[in-house]
Amino acid sequence: MNSTEKKIIRIKCKKCGLFQDQDHRRCLKCKNDTFEKIEANGNCTLLTYTILNAPPSEFRDKQSYGIGVVEFENGIKTLGQIEIRENIKIGMKLKPVYEKICENLDGIEIYDYVFKIIE
């Protein structure tokens, strides 16, 4: 939960090549249990998004924020908060920026990636 930037890492199955979340102990597709780590790089494309106006209690320091699914150039997908601007559209290019996303109910600052529109 500290402000030291972490990397967006996924694992790639050594047998079938499927990208997946690091929490998978066996490959979602082929049950193989050996993987290599892959780091998301570069910018990403917005696949879909919403603007949430009724956040869960621990995120209520903001009235509203965007949530989107993005795909990086090397095929890694992730979900995260997105910067809300006029004319936001599916297919837009975004860049990940590591910053404070909320102050939780215990007053602790939570940091993560926010995906921002490339000017």
Place this chain on the structure above:
Amino acid sequence: MNKVAIIGVGHTKFGRLKDKGLMDLLCDASLEAINNSNMNDKEFDSVYVGSMCPGEFNHITGVASALVDRISLIPAAADHIENGPASGGSAIKAGFQAIASGMNSLVLVVGGEKMTHISTPGFVTSVIATVTHHKAERPHGVSLPSFAGLLTRTYLQKYNAKLDWLSDIAIKNHKNGAFNPYAHFQRTIEDFMESAIQKGRGNWNNIHEYLNDDNSNPVIADPLRLFHVCPISDGAVALVLCNAEIAKEYCEDPILISGIGQATDTHIVYEREDITVLNALRRSSNQAYKMAKKTPEDMDVAELHDAFEILEAIESEDIGFFKKGEGARAAHEGLTEIGGKIPINPSGGLKARGHPLGATGVAQVAELVWQLRGEAGKRQVPDANTGITCNFGGFGNNIISILVERM
């Protein structure tokens, strides 16, 4: 495998029930179902209680053990079943398996939740969001409505559908719910609009204008608005299940559970190849159709899990009623109304009947029992002999389908 019949139904009112606690609701539904089944003096083998968050919302654990004590079913076996918003469907499946296997012959299944007393803003949303992936999703501030928003945006763009068509689903479900004496909202959306006009809150020329107004229908998870989202509710529903061989000794009109299926999908929603496809529903409904030797065309009525109106649209596709991408349009064209090609949610669905999480899967089957018995009053689907449900757990990663028919 033994055949399993439903011989009794009990259903509390759904809504904001200030004077009832969780145990009151579970007891009320259970005793009504036992009474309805004429099994008042019988010993039950097992009791299965579906409830998502009794520990978090009510500070009660061991709800099934607590229930058998209060309604004098000791020494029946008692289990609490938790499968998120599909806890009710899972409880029915557990009861079905107990009888089908020959292990039990008389079972009580109950689903219930008590949620509306919680006053902390966002707390209920937060507790329900614990069903999402705790590393990949939840730390970003997701809620189930936010997933419904993502899904709606993708669906509308991919299939060239209109948000107004999802509003048509809400309009239909409120119209049906107006005739359901157990529903949380027994009012049409037209009625909400008229009442707002009379109170001087605005003036709208038609229902879609009312539903597209940020004041009368605020955006919850863009593009979804308040009337596209189900409420939180209190309520409980119970069913008495028995071996179908003996059902007619106790009940004039038993209903057969002839098919049941359950399947899962990825926990992380974005790891699905296409988020508009509910693979878990395709598999679970196929299992149910296969077990019952039926097809989607054989269905006279369906109860689907419209926690968000986009879900009714895509479920109506993945359960086999409409082609992919055509569910919202079919609802807009009236094909899912009572009297249409396949009436969906004559009860009012989660939108109007309400959604006391663990109660919902049981309420869906209760509605089908009434429809098949011809006891649904003004919301009766004509000549209903066969029906199917979709009870949606997590965000589509655990789905149960139950197929029922007249014996």
